Structure formats: C-alpha cells, structure tokens
Amino acid sequence: MVDTIFEKSRPSRRAAAQRIEGEVAHQLIPEPYRRTSPPALPEVSELQAVRHFTNLARRNFSIDTHFYPLGSCTMKYNPRGAHRAAMQDGFLKRHPLTPTSHSQGVLACLFELQEILQNVTGTAQVCLTPMAGAQGELTGALMIKAYHADNNDHERTEIIVPTAAHGTNPATASMAGLVAKEVEVDADGDVDLESLKRVVSAKTAGVMLTNPSTCAVFERRIQAISDIVHDAGGLLYYDGANLNAILGRARPGDMQFDVLHLNLHKTFATPHGGGGPGAGPVGANERLAPYLPTPMVTKSDDGYRWVDESERPKSIGRLSAFMGNVGILLRAYAYSLLLGGNGMCNVSEYATLNANYLMKRLADAGFHPAYPDRRATHEFAISLRQEAKETGVTAMDFAKRLLDYGFHAPTTYFPLLIPECFLIEPTETETKEELDAFADAMIAILREAQQNPELVKQAPHQQSVGRLDEVHAVRHLDVTAH
Amino acid sequence: MVDTIFEKSRPSRRAAAQRIEGEVAHQLIPEPYRRTSPPALPEVSELQAVRHFTNLARRNFSIDTHFYPLGSCTMKYNPRGAHRAAMQDGFLKRHPLTPTSHSQGVLACLFELQEILQNVTGTAQVCLTPMAGAQGELTGALMIKAYHADNNDHERTEIIVPTAAHGTNPATASMAGLVAKEVEVDADGDVDLESLKRVVSAKTAGVMLTNPSTCAVFERRIQAISDIVHDAGGLLYYDGANLNAILGRARPGDMQFDVLHLNLHKTFATPHGGGGPGAGPVGANERLAPYLPTPMVTKSDDGYRWVDESERPKSIGRLSAFMGNVGILLRAYAYSLLLGGNGMCNVSEYATLNANYLMKRLADAGFHPAYPDRRATHEFAISLRQEAKETGVTAMDFAKRLLDYGFHAPTTYFPLLIPECFLIEPTETETKEELDAFADAMIAILREAQQNPELVKQAPHQQSVGRLDEVHAVRHLDVTAH
Amino acid sequence: MPFIPHTHADKDSMLETLGIASTEELFDEIPKNIQCDGLPDVPDGISEMSMLRHMAERAHNDTTGICFLGAGCYDHYIPAAVWDIASRGEFLTAYTPYQAEASQGTLQLVYEFQTMLASLTAMDVANASVYDGASALAEAILMAVRVNRKSKSRRVLVPASTHPFYLATVKSIVTHQGIDVEIVPSVDGVTPISDIDLDEAVAVVLQQPNFFGVLEDADSLTTKAHEAGALMIGVVNPMTLALLKPPGDWGDTGADIVCGDGQPLGIPMASGGPSFGFLCTRMAHVRQLPGRIAGRTQDKDGNDGFVLTLQAREQHIRRAKATSNICTNQGLLVTAATIYMTLLGPQGLVEVASACVRNTHLLVDRLTSHPNVTKHFNTPFFHECVLDFGEPADKLQQKFLKHGILGGHPLTGLIEKGEQSMLVCATEARSEQDIERYYEALENG
Amino acid sequence: MPFIPHTHADKDSMLETLGIASTEELFDEIPKNIQCDGLPDVPDGISEMSMLRHMAERAHNDTTGICFLGAGCYDHYIPAAVWDIASRGEFLTAYTPYQAEASQGTLQLVYEFQTMLASLTAMDVANASVYDGASALAEAILMAVRVNRKSKSRRVLVPASTHPFYLATVKSIVTHQGIDVEIVPSVDGVTPISDIDLDEAVAVVLQQPNFFGVLEDADSLTTKAHEAGALMIGVVNPMTLALLKPPGDWGDTGADIVCGDGQPLGIPMASGGPSFGFLCTRMAHVRQLPGRIAGRTQDKDGNDGFVLTLQAREQHIRRAKATSNICTNQGLLVTAATIYMTLLGPQGLVEVASACVRNTHLLVDRLTSHPNVTKHFNTPFFHECVLDFGEPADKLQQKFLKHGILGGHPLTGLIEKGEQSMLVCATEARSEQDIERYYEALENG
Numbered sequence A, B: 001m002v003d004t005i006f007e008k009s010r011p012s013r014r015a016a017a018q019r020i021e022g023e024v025a026h027q028l029i030p031e032p033y034r035r036t037s038p039p040a041l042p043e044v045s046e047l048q049a050v051r052h053f054t055n056l057a058r059r060n061f062s063i064d065t066h067f068y069p070l071g072s073c074t075m076k077y078n079p080r081g082a083h084r085a086a087m088q089d090g091f092l093k094r095h096p097l098t099p100t101s102h103s104q105g106v107l108a109c110l111f112e113l114q115e116i117l118q119n120v121t122g123t124a125q126v127c128l129t130p131m132a133g134a135q136g137e138l139t140g141a142l143m144i145k146a147y148h149a150d151n152n153d154h155e156r157t158e159i160i161v162p163t164a165a166h167g168t169n170p171a172t173a174s175m176a177g178l179v180a181k182e183v184e185v186d187a188d189g190d191v192d193l194e195s196l197k198r199v200v201s202a203k204t205a206g207v208m209l210t211n212p213s214t215c216a217v218f219e220r221r222i223q224a225i226s227d228i229v230h231d232a233g234g235l236l237y238y239d240g241a242n243l244n245a246i247l248g249r250a251r252p253g254d255m256q257f258d259v260l261h262l263n264l265h266k267t268f269a270t271p272h273g274g275g276g277p278g279a280g281p282v283g284a285n286e287r288l289a290p291y292l293p294t295p296m297v298t299k300s301d302d303g304y305r306w307v308d309e310s311e312r313p314k315s316i317g318r319l320s321a322f323m324g325n326v327g328i329l330l331r332a333y334a335y336s337l338l339l340g341g342n343g344m345c346n347v348s349e350y351a352t353l354n355a356n357y358l359m360k361r362l363a364d365a366g367f368h369p370a371y372p373d374r375r376a377t378h379e380f381a382i383s384l385r386q387e388a389k390e391t392g393v394t395a396m397d398f399a400k401r402l403l404d405y406g407f408h409a410p411t412t413y414f415p416l417l418i419p420e421c422f423l424i425e426p427t428e429t430e431t432k433e434e435l436d437a438f439a440d441a442m443i444a445i446l447r448e449a450q451q452n453p454e455l456v457k458q459a460p461h462q463q464s465v466g467r468l469d470e471v472h473a474v475r476h477l478d479v480t481a482h
Numbered sequence C, D: 001m002p003f004i005p006h007t008h009a010d011k012d013s014m015l016e017t018l019g020i021a022s023t024e025e026l027f028d029e030i031p032k033n034i035q036c037d038g039l040p041d042v043p044d045g046i047s048e049m050s051m052l053r054h055m056a057e058r059a060h061n062d063t064t065g066i067c068f069l070g071a072g073c074y075d076h077y078i079p080a081a082v083w084d085i086a087s088r089g090e091f092l093t094a095y096t097p098y099q100a101e102a103s104q105g106t107l108q109l110v111y112e113f114q115t116m117l118a119s120l121t122a123m124d125v126a127n128a129s130v131y132d133g134a135s136a137l138a139e140a141i142l143m144a145v146r147v148n149r150k151s152k153s154r155r156v157l158v159p160a161s162t163h164p165f166y167l168a169t170v171k172s173i174v175t176h177q178g179i180d181v182e183i184v185p186s187v188d189g190v191t192p193i194s195d196i197d198l199d200e201a202v203a204v205v206l207q208q209p210n211f212f213g214v215l216e217d218a219d220s221l222t223t224k225a226h227e228a229g230a231l232m233i234g235v236v237n238p239m240t241l242a243l244l245k246p247p248g249d250w251g252d253t254g255a256d257i258v259c260g261d262g263q264p265l266g267i268p269m270a271s272g273g274p275s276f277g278f279l280c281t282r283m284a285h286v287r288q289l290p291g292r293i294a295g296r297t298q299d300k301d302g303n304d305g306f307v308l309t310l311q312a313r314e315q316h317i318r319r320a321k322a323t324s325n326i327c328t329n330q331g332l333l334v335t336a337a338t339i340y341m342t343l344l345g346p347q348g349l350v351e352v353a354s355a356c357v358r359n360t361h362l363l364v365d366r367l368t369s370h371p372n373v374t375k376h377f378n379t380p381f382f383h384e385c386v387l388d389f390g391e392p393a394d395k396l397q398q399k400f401l402k403h404g405i406l407g408g409h410p411l412t413g414l415i416e417k418g419e420q421s422m423l424v425c426a427t428e429a430r431s432e433q434d435i436e437r438y439y440e441a442l443e444n445g
C-alpha cells in the first residue's frame, strides 16, 4: 500500500484555493448545537490530494485498462460519449425539484428511455427509478406482493428461486418479507421441473428467474415453468442481469414474465464506478403495471411531466428521495441512441459469439465447461475441480495468477453449485485477439500448476501487493485509520 | 513496450460510433486531385483505442503522480481549476476570427492578463502571442534588431550570452540572424565583468540573461552589467525561465532589462503536456514596446479589441496564424486570479525556501553544491563529479536510479559548465516530507554507488523498460512503424 | 456496430473454430416462438456526434438560473479536481473490488472514506454506500430492528419534520418486514421531544437539521430514547457536521446509527442522482451494518493492503439471511466525496458550512425585508428556512423563473398554509448579488 | 497561499535547518534597490469557486452560434474520448520525455503519431511538433534553405493564395536569415504554374487546398520545381488528405517538405490555439528537420522501447548551430491528435472529409440560389469557398450574428472587391438545418 492520506496530513495544512471567504458562522448557531472539535479530515495541499488519488487510481484494474471478464457483470466498454452527454452542465446543475416547465429536456430523455426499455423488454410500462438490480428486484417482489394483496390473496408468502440464483434474489425475498424457496437445477443447468412442481403451491407468490440463467445457459423450458407457476396463481419475475445475451433477439415479456428489472450498468454499458452506481429500471405487463413505483414520466399535450401516486393509486410508492440515478439513466439513453435497435441486436450476437468461441478454445485446451453439451450464452462456466484435485491449485489461485498475466479474473465460486467455478463473460466489445490471449494465459497457468504449483498458489506476484489475507482482515478488524 | 497501435489494427475494424453518415465525396473532387490509397491509420475499436492510450499514459511519470524536480522547468502543481476554466465550451468553441463584438469575454481575460504581466515584470507593455519561451526569445531578438535598424544602427549583429546559457539563447540568436558571443561565468556563478567588457563592442546588439541565472544563483552585479551593455549601445534581454525565484520580489523591468519573455508554463503553472504547449509572452519597456509583435489587445470606450500592424507600424509583425496559445493564456490568467499579487509573493518565498532546504540537506549528506557559498534560488546545482570519480557512477546513473525510488530525475548535465551536474528545482508546491524523501533517496543511492555500483549503473530496474540505448536509436534510425 | 470490434475475417475464423456456419446457430436453444425479429420500434443507431448534438440541445433546455432550492439536494461548489480524478478510467470503469490485489486503489480509498465519515459523524465505522439518503434511512431502520433484539416491539418513531420523500421511501421499504412506522407530528417546525411516548419503541429517528432547516433537540431525544431502550437513528447532512454537534456526541451516549445522503460532499445535483447514502454505527453493531466495508489487512509478506471485509453479512455469501440485498452500490460517488473531503479538509468544510449558514441568513433577512414575506417558524435554522410569501408559491415560482431565479420548494400539503410557503436555501455558491437578484425578482415579480 | 503546502511548523523547522531566522535572508543576494515591495497593483487572490464563476461569465459571453468560419481553423466534431484521455494527469502534467524510461507513454505515442502523419502525407518521417501551421511554414522554409545546399540563391517563392497570416508569419521569421520571400500572385484564385519563373529559386511553397479553398495544380508545380533545382514545400490540412492526393505523391517525386496545422485533428478551435504545427520530410533530410523526434530502440535486455532521437539537431545539444531554437513544443495537442486519428481510422477520416466537402457544396449551392450571392471563383474547391454577397461583408456578418450565424471570413483587402466577399466553410459538424438557418439569415438579414 501507499501511505494513507492521513499519514500525509499535517495540522493546518490545506488546499487553500478551496477556501471560502468570510467568517466562521459559529455565532449563528446556538451553542448547544455546535460542534466543539473538528472532524479528523486530512489536511493536505491540493497537489498532495491530486497525486494521492491519481496514484490510487493507478492501482486498479478496470475496463479501460484490462480485459475484465467478470461473469454476470457484463464489463463491456463504457462509451466516453455517453459519459460526456450526462456530464453536461444543463444536466448536472439541474435541481431535482425544478418545476416541470423548466425540465423538459431531461424529462424527454427519460420518457424516451422508458419507451425504449419497454420495447426492448416487451413490457407494457417501465419505471426508471430503482437504483440497481437489487432494488429492481425488491421493487418487483413488492409489486408481486401488492398484486396478491389487491386480490385478497394473503397467503402467498413464498417466492421460488433456483439454487443457482444470484445472492440478491433470496436476499430480496427476505427484504420484501417473503420466504425464499429453492428449486433444483438439473445436470444440464435447466430448472428441474419436478422439483419446481413440488415447491409450487397456493403459498407461491412468484418465481424469480434469470434467463439465460446464472448457470450461463438458456432456460429452454421457460414456457413450461411459466405455465406451472401461472397455473398455481404465482407470478414470474425476470432478473435482467443477463439480458445482454438476448438483447433484440428474445424479450422477457414474450416469455410470459410479468415483471422484470434491467441492469443498465450491465446491458446498457453505464460505468460500474468501482462498485456503482447502477440503475435497475423495472418493467411490467398490463397486469402488474399499476403497481410500479413512482415517479414515472408521461407525455401529454403540453409536454412531459412526472406522474406520482395521486395518479397511480396502486403504486408501491417511492424508493428514493428523488428520481433514482438520473445521471446513469441519461448515460443509458445516450448508449441506446448510439446503438439503436439494430445495434442492440448485434450486442447479443457478438457477446454470444465471443463466449462460445472462448469456451471452445478453453475446452479444446482441456478445461471443463460446466455444461459441455450446452451452448454458451453471453457467458459460460468452467469447473476447475479436476485441475484442483490433480495439482492442488484452486480456482482462486488461477484467478490471482491471471492478474499477473494482465487479465482481471472471471467471477469465481459462483454459481455455488459448480465446484471450483469460473464464470467467464467476455462481452461483445472485446476482440478475438484478446480472447486468444486470455485462453493462452489460462493454458500457461495450467502448465504452471502442473509444473510449479507453488508459483500459482502464491500468486499474484506482480501487483502492488501480494495475496491478501481476508481472514486476518475479519479477525483483526481495522476499518478506519484513526 | 506494449504493442504499438498498429499491431492492434485489423483491416476494416473501426470505432463505428465515430462514423459520419453519408456518401464518400469522391465525385466532388476532380480525379487528378484524388488520393488513391488510404493512409495507414490504425483500424481499431473504440475500446482498443481507449485502452491503448490509457495504458500508455500509465507509463509516464508526471507532476500528478511523482515529484518531478526538473531544474529550469518549474514543474509545480498545475491547478485543475485553471484547466477547467479554459476547457469551457464558450472558450473552446470560439473561432479565432469571430468578430470583436462577440469576443468580449476572451478579450477581457487577455487584456487583464497583459496588465497583470506588465505589473509582474515591471514593463510598459506585454504582447501575449509568443507560443513558448524560445519564441519569446526570438521575438525579443527581432525587436532588438528592429530597434537598432530603426536607429540606422546596422552594425549591431552580435548578441552576448553567458557560457552557462540555455541552448535556446544561442539558437535564437542564429535564428534571428545574429551572432551569439559567449561571455564567461566566474567561479561564483556570476557573469565575469572583465570578460563582458572584452566582448562588448559597437557590434553588440544586446545581451541575453536569465536572472537567477542558469547556474541557479542570483546575478548580483546585474546593475553593472546593465550599465556596461547599455553604455555600449546594446540592449538587455531577460529570459524569464527563472522568474519563479523572484516573483513579486524583484522585477526585471526594475533591473533595467529592456525586453523579456515569461514562461507561463513554468511560472504560471500551465500544464507542460508532455512537451508543450507553453506560452512565452514578451514585455518591453517604453523604448522597445513599439516593436512588440501583433496582435495585442486594447481597451477603449466601446470594449476590448485587437490591435494589429495598422496601429503599430513598428511592430515586428505576426508570429503565429492567430493569437498564439490562447488556451494556455486563459489557464495562466486563471492561475493569476487564484494567486493574486499576494499569492505570487509567496511563490518565490517558498520556492526559494524549498530549494535552499533541499540543498542544505544534500550538502549535509556530503553532496557538493556547485556554488557552496551562494544562496540557492528557486533551484540549485550539485556536481556529482567527485562521486563519479570515486565510484564510477555518473550523474546519469544517479538519475536513472532515482526513477526506481519513485522520483523523476532532476535536469542532468545542464548547465554544461558544471561537471556531472544535477540542476534541482523542487518548486513551492512540494512538501517538506517530499524533499526529505528525495534527500533520503539520494543518500541511499550514494551508499549503493559505494557498495554496489553496478546496481546503479544498470538502473532503472523497476520501470516498464530497462535503460534504453540512445546510440542504437541514432544508428538504427526507426522513427515510423511502417 | 458501434462498439463491436469484429471484422468479417474475425467472425469467419471464430465460426470456423466453432464448426458452425452462422451465429444464428448459437441461439438454437432458444425456442423459436419466443424469439423476436429484432427491435423494429427502436430507431436505428446514430453517431456520437449526432447523439451529443441531440443531448446538448436537451441539456440546454434545462438551464434554469440561480438556484435557491435545497430540500435534500444542494448546489455546492465542487472543486475541479474532484471529477477530473473520479472520471479516470481506473475509477470509472472498474467494478466491486472482488480481486483485492487488482483493486487496491478503490479499496484504500474506501478505507479512507470510512475513516472520514466516521470522524465526521463521531461514530466508529461507516459503510461505503447504499443508494441514497432515503434508502439509507430505510436500511438504518431495518438495521436498528435487527440490532435491538431486547426490544420485542417493531414500533419505530419518525418525526413529521423528516424529509417527506425519505418518509415515503421508508414506508415503501420497511413496512414489509412488519415494522410499524409511527409519525411524530411536529410543533412549530420542531419535534416536541417531551411529548413523545417512547414506550416499547425499538428505535427513534431524528433528522438534524430537519427538513425545514430547523435545528432539533437531538440531545434530549437521544437520551430519552436510550432510557426507553430504543435505538437512536440520526439522519444528517454531512456538510452541516462541520459546525453542528455530530450524532456520535448527541445526548448521553450518542446516536446508535447515523445515516444520510452524501450529495453535499462533491456530488452534482444532477436531478437528484446518482448520489450516495451512508450509514455509520458503533463497532458493536458492525455485523448488522449493510453495504460494503473495506478493511486493512496484510499480504503474504506482511505488507499492508486492503480487502472487502465482513463479507459474511452480504447477499453473495449469506443470501436470504444477509443484512440487505444491496449489491451494486454508489461507489463512484464515494470516490468523488472522498476526494472532495480531502480537498476541503476540516477547515474548508467549516468554511463551506459557515458560508451556507451566513448566506441563508442573509437571504432570509433580505427577503423578509419585503412587506409580504415572513418567516414561517421562529426557530434557529441552519441553511434552509421556510418563508411565507403571501401569495401562491407555485405561481410565484414561475414568476421568479422568468427572472432567472429558482426560488425554493413550495410546501403545499407539507405544513399549514403551505400553499404560500417555500423552503429556501442559499449555499456558499450564492453571492450577495445573487441574493439581491432574488429580491429584485420578488419586487418586480 | 493557494498551492503551498507549508505549515508554520514546516517553515520553522526548515529555517532552523538552514540556520536562519526568516525567509527574507534567503534573498539577501538580491541588491536591495531592485527588490520590490510585493505586487500592490495585482489584486489579491480569490478562491477557485470565485475564479470559475468569473471565467464562466466571460466564457458565456463569447457563445456565438453556428460556425461557418474556416480560414485555417475548423469546427470539427471531437470524439469525447480524445480529451478525456489527453487530460489524464500523466499526459497533461509530464514534460519533454528526457528520462525515457519514465516517459514510455509519451514516447510511444509520439512514435505512433509520426507513423500516422508520415502515412497521411506519404512522406518518410514526421516531427512531433512545432508551434502552429504558420510557424511550421517558416521552419519549413528555413529547413529547405539548409537542405538545398546546391542552390546558392535564397529566393523562396510563396503563392499569394497561401493563408495571409501564414505569409505574415513567414515574413516576420525567415527574412532575418537573409531569405528572400517572393509572393507569386494568383489568377482567379489559383497559382498560375506555367507563368512562374523558378530561376535560381531555392524552394517553392504551395498550399493545397489554398487559402480560398481552391485546389491547386500541385503536380505540375512540384515537377517544375524539381526541374529547376528547387525544393517543393507543401502546406496541407491533414484532414483533407483523407481524400486528396498526399504531397508525397505530387508530381514527379513528391514534395520534399510538408507542413501544416494539426488543428483539424481533434483540437478545439479555442481562439486558434493551442494547436500544433507539423513537418514531414524525406529520410534524406531528417537531420535538418527541426523539432522532437521519437525513435524505437532497445533496452539493455534487448527489449524494445522508445527515446528522443537525433537530439544532436536540437538547441540543447547543438546550441547556435541547431536546426531551430524550438524547445517547448505542442506535445499535448499531438497526444490529442494521435487519439483522434486512432478513433477515426482511415475510414472515419474519409467520412469526415467527405462530409465537409459535401456540406460546403450544399452550402454554396443553397446560398448561391439567392439572387444576391455568387461564387467569386469558378474553380474546384474542397471545403471552403469564396462567395460574393453584393453588400459589405462586415455589416452582413453582424446581421448574421443576430440570427446566431457566424457566416464566414470577410476578405477585405485580400482579393479584388473583397469587401463584399466572404470565405465560407461547412464542416461535418454542420447539419442541413444549420445550412437552412444560414439561408434564412441571408433572406431575413
């Protein structure tokens, strides 16, 4: 590590160009309300601040610097043009409570984005406010609950999720006050219909599915699943994390899903920002649309305007102080203008081509796809169980060694049901050469694992730090510098 | 090295968001004028371009990432606020030939900058157009020539420069059609007055001096020099590269200089951009002001406007297609607003304090200041001759090894008259801790030189490439990839 | 194909490797009847130049004038360096630092952020981020219920002086876990502490300064809450903490959970998002804190480094039993806020807060010098204040806009006679001339 | 002290190390009589917030409208990535790559730039940069005189159709080395090649397309120049070379030196600077080429890397005998141009150039459909054209500005009846609606 900013701090040093003229306002604040000792913010010069954070940035891998095939995360190129579009003063300086009369620009963008997302997903209405996939999921779960409540169907307290589901799905269920029920996935990665039939009941509020699933295969029996759940009075929720695989080729609405979210930070290429922000708009069919959260944007004769609960009495309400992550929505809107409907179809085509090609190259080199008889979708899983057994080198070791080869590691150990799993998502914006280089690195590491396993187990060797001890971090919790 | 962008190129690949709709316009260009084979520009995707150049950037040292004590270059912090100010649409999108009526914003800034620089230098008028120090020098030399010509004084063909002068000074003389005559510097770094008297004659057009000089000491006998040259009918040119040392404390105009340039990319903290751009405004006293180049900005009752040769018949004329590096001038203007007159005085105070402190620390550690009995100015020179003799480790080896310690090297082998020279300029924006760390690194390298000289001679060891062979580069000239 | 690098030759050779004739075959597991024929209703793509021209026109449309609106989102000055650095590709286009060794930049920054926020609030630990202030309050309440196991009740008291959109968000989210949110009416813009019945409450919320800009008696409520066995949740604007007593020092032992919105710390208003929500707490409760936390640890050679820690709280490990479902958070805004706090330092933050207080007092004095305008409450306020204008606020706002003034937030339905009231705010970015222009708009409106 | 990090404690301890009582002592070698007492006439410093507010007002002042001005500076669209990357601290705040091992980013980029420019001009080598196009032409002429040692004359022919400000700059700079710049009058906007007397000329200049946008017969002049023993210097707009025959292919053996301004390659107009000048030549003349050149070499382990090469041409080594006095150049603009050319690629550059040609032809057709407007020359043009408006151009321009149109460059004194003429230009950034708006301004002016 480099010194923390606090070690660079000296009493009464400061970045003085940031001074604000005028007296300290203590006297305007009655004494009992006053702070008596200053917060321990760092005291550094402007150059120290700039240099410190610039150098911290240089210690990150990112899409702009490295191939980043993190499965389930769609780390595709984030267009600088979309960033520029959203960073314009007119957008940045708009206060969220500015009257509609002076907000027609941003409202027009949001309205058109709603329309585009409706088209893309095959839903009746879209609400843009949820601020990430997980909030979209919560929104969907609450809408399903509200729908059943509206129908006086109060016993529906369970929501079904596949064993392979992303952690947010069961966590969302709990947050919505529902009980997550697991359903098995069969050896080919599809939901086990028998298992599904067993778990479906009059208590079923709905099912949450990703399609392609988190096993990275397309759920072929989606029609049957839909029938089983709908027949039992449940609803279908679509987790849109994997929409990149089918963009412009198959629409969740056409698969009978009732409600869904999109991850704009995945499919619509908004920057992941080192953890966020994202945006998780929710779409619904006619049946569930009335329950969508507020605010939404509508268009009438005298322009665009917000719609709130007064016009949408069944809405589950508000999920954020204002209108969600508008800045991200604007980037996604810019991206959708750049791509257009035609460009979106190319996304799924080439994302899928890249994943299948890389899977083939790895399979040809002796690695083990988790579902060797299945097509890859926009991503694919391999299991390094056999390699681990033979060499003692685990998927995590492979992951760390990949960093030394200049690649961010794929998602590891997810989905949980695939042992020593790598979930690999190259995305459509990577070249064949990059995929080949990645495959070559995997092959080289496999050879290292066979010939010199310690080299791999001790990896990484060429990063700013060596392998970090996560257990130590929990045992000796150190989460602030003071 | 990383692959060049050409190795990443593939026929007909492209960054298609940059497409422009419409037909190729061949038919609008008569056949004999047409290009027949396309230029070999790289064909890459937008992500490839972004990743390539982002990763290239990461291979640079810079002020934002490293201490960069390059003597004579004033590598101080370049305020991001000044960059932001100049990067506003209103400034960026202004066409240089926009009528004055619609240019009052930028003209006001330029006019005020002229005034500030007049104040700072103690000159009567300032012209902002020269695009770097060297062009400022040429401007000054041409003005001196024009002045003598105007006085029918046609024999004045020589310009005097100290032996220690920056290479641009003699090169400028030649470019102006003058002959550079060298004058000696004495053991204390001052111009040798006897030598000066010998070289001054009726052929003397003028003398070019830096003060503090390139020996990094203040020229104490400036008054005497001025008298000698002026008495002989010559003029005094001030090379403003070292103005940071005396900003707000002594003004070249008050030292009897007739004409001078400033380096805004040094003293006024505009970014050096990996080699440029800079700006080298020229100021002159009443005597030489009529010869200043055009355009300049003036203020009259109905606002600001350009002044060209029609109003300044003695002007040496135009030095650039438009108005010089306006974007840099705006940054310098922003910087001067941030600092103000009071802040400028602090610049010289702390630049000088930093240099003297670092010189003392190095001297205490056994290094040899070139002028041990002199004050350092904003910079200082040390000679590593003795270290080189004792250990075989040269100043260049020290420089390369410093990179491994995380410091950009000082200027090496300049001024030429100081053997194994390091010219060290910390600038006022560096902390005491940084200076101490640099001194510690120098001490550590000295120890390495004594104990393990090969380690230093083979340095650097931790950069993206090892020591590069400059002789090979000249012998096997390879200056394009095709 | 804007961002797709494949040449025909690439595609052909990849298809050949795969032993298929066309990419269509790759989709043969998708039942034909659910495949769609492209997206005919989405217009074709355009160039970056055309897109930016279009969006520049849209952005230009929304340029409104001088902002005197606050109400949870503030027009502060943001130093140029903040977004220059936060927009570097390595911060902008990385994701959650799962591979710690390749993410030391983000991880160390998050650790530094946690330190700053903990110090600002006078709490022990901070998370690095939930979505926004409103959802942070919802998470805080859920957390309080998990923490306060002694309490068998699920009664949570929230003053009516809390931001109304925060209240709405809390209702949407927490009621589904059987939590009973009870609104405490305010009197004269403040919460009447002594009247509150804390019986069986699991937690009490207090926003300081409250939605109306008014200072609440946080000390008394905190002590009273603790005496009643309830947890104290503070909702704060981090910028105000440069001058105001931090929640960690409220009452007897300080607040137990502190949350709020980070927007004032270097985040553009940008229509209200993205910003970030933060949560701070005592070390004893850290395992119930939702959201990412970075910790310092060591590498195999004993060198310090940073990792995500206490991941066992999170959904990707704990699944249905996780502290929250949050996954993607608001990391980039945390990055910006950390740079902002560093550039300001303690002194800079005090100056910004002081200028906000001063300017709002100036504004209030100037506007109330007009015969029609009066203060609605007569209580100490920070940098927002409710003014009564004596005519319908909605219409007045439109009049002000004609003079280039975004005058404030009409309070229709939020307070008594709110139709004629606006919540006004003047940050450090407002000058005396700005305030004068507001007054002129008022006179000439 | 905006950017000075010293605390009182720092200062005290440094003074102590130095054994002095105050910093005043550090200046004791400066004679008292030339010390000044501060800078009382320069106002005190202000905060970044105040500075940016002030400069935003200034910048806002200058927003003019739709640009149909060219004349050496062009309103092209610049992809967003160009300046996002060029503004990274590592490019923005580095200096000349003297320490090659710590500057591989800039050096490799410069090498790539040289390759692109050489290919674009069909020459062997390019330098990485002089100040601007005008000073590049001056340097090209000085270089030609150095190169063409056979010629004893110092007569250089420059057509009157060259950019007038380039001509002025050339005169300011080159005449001091005894060079005789002779202006060749143009006929109907072009240079009458067959009439030119090349006797004893050391070099001939030709701008293609010329200042009036007109295409010159570069082939004939090049061949003729070579036959007369003169060097051929081409002045080109690099963007046009996507469609136009590159100077390296002109006439018999191509131009000998090519120069121009790089502004069309991703550089904002920004009042005309900073931009950059470039120079390309044949390998045989590389040692006379001024400016920085990067070369590929090897490190001690045999790995490829880049350095500044042929430094013996430069002032810091060769001093009075250097090829030029240039030191600081326009590096950052070279960085931007390299990213720009990479993002566009050969196809993108062809599209931009085509759109410029198309739009200008559209513009000319549309404007000349007005009864008052006619083309001044009847010669093939590229993306600029001289139009006669039948009324004083200066006044007309002010009228157009009222309609938000920056209509062109009045040619008073530059051509016959120039008072009524303007040089107009429509780049790829102009839309058909923009052109229509120009026509409306013309009709309603």
Ligand SMILES: Cc1ncc(COP(=O)(O)O)c(C=O)c1O
Residues within 6 Å of the ligand: A072, A073, A132, A133, A134, A135, A166, A168, A169, A210, A214, A239, A241, A242, A263, A278, A280, C326, C327, C328
């Ligand atoms: C399959 C799946 N579902 C849901 C999510 C949650 O989305 P978010 O992180 O935007 O909250 C993710 C995120 O990685 C995911 O991969």
Ligand SMILES: Cc1ncc(COP(=O)(O)O)c(C=O)c1O
Residues within 6 Å of the ligand: B072, B073, B132, B133, B134, B135, B166, B168, B169, B210, B214, B239, B241, B242, B263, B278, B280, D326, D327, D328
């Ligand atoms: C003493 C001195 N004079 C002149 C110059 C030339 O200035 P520029 O590089 O701006 O042309 C320099 C530049 O380093 C210098 O140090």
